[in-house]
Amino acid sequence: MDSGPIGIFDSGYGGLTILKDLISALPGYDYLYLGDNARAPYGQRSFNTIYEYTLESVRWLFSQACPLVILACNTASAKALKNIQLFALPELAPDRKVLGVIRPTTEIIGNYTASKHIGILATTGTVVSGSYLMEIKHFFPEINVFQQACPLWVPLIENNEFQNPGADYFIEKYVDQLLAQSPEIDMILLACTHYPLVRDKIINFCPPGVNLMSQGPIIATSLRSYLQKHPEIESRLSKGSRYEFYTTDAESDFDSHASRYFGSPVKARHTHLDHR
Secondary structure, rough: OHHHHHHEEEEEOOOOHHHHHHHOOOOOEEEEEEOOHHOOOOOOOOOHHHHHHHHHHHHHHHOOOOOEEEEOOOHHHHHHHHHHHHHHHHHHHHOEEEOOHHHHHHHHHHHHHHOOEEEEOEEEEOOOHHHHHHHHHHHHHOOEEEEEOOOOOOHHHOOOOOOOOHHHHHHHHHHHHHHOOOOOOEEEEEEOOOOHHHHHHHHOOOOOOOEEEEHHHHHHHHHHHHHHHHHHHHEEEOOOOOEEEEEOHHHHHHHHHHHHHHHHOOOOOOOOEEEE
16 A cells, blocks of 8 residues: 555644654654645534544545554544544545544553542533543543633634734633632643644642643653554655645734644645535
8 A cells, every 4th residue: 555644634734743743753654634624713613513524534534544543633623523433434444544632641640640530621612522531431430620712712722812912811711710610620622723723821729739741742652652553544644844834814823823733934825625
């Protein structure tokens, strides 16, 4: 079989924070990033809509010869991943794999709390799905999980308004609402790939001793382990340290915003998805 890059999908720019950590940990592989910016954000859309949008994006990445696709989006992982794995993949591409970001995170999250009270900051879609509650309960049944939806954070971040003083009100508001659910929370998961951009602001509104966890390093460690356990997939990944970026919206807009997430300049191409 022909080899191809690792496909990375996100509804917008946030997955670039995951891609940055993947490249740092696994620099030898080729990566192809797709941001569905024209339809972002996904956070408050219905299950069916997110499933259809995500499946269209996975199909497109498969058409670019990606043997492995990572949904670097918590909302897509929460609302679309299982159905894609169970129902779409067997017919669409039984020899390829689609992975998400929730399972790798929940497999280790219980190791980072002493109080066994953890907080989740996420989009409305991720919170409503209950995916983190179910997965953490599976791996760490003794852990108490408290969730807080932050519906305004992604729009603030993607529109580059998060550095303005006015954004602090909404960051403090959601952090306070989370911490009010339990004074024993000692670890908070940033369960959206956009949120690392406001990490410093979040810390300012947390009491001392609360640990903030971002997902990028977790996903990178998990992917390394996965590829070691699945040589049939690893052997099909192209290895030239090449990175390509695609967006469903304007390339100039993508390029002007993406460097904040990726850490270096980005040059994207435009693509149309196959709307079925």
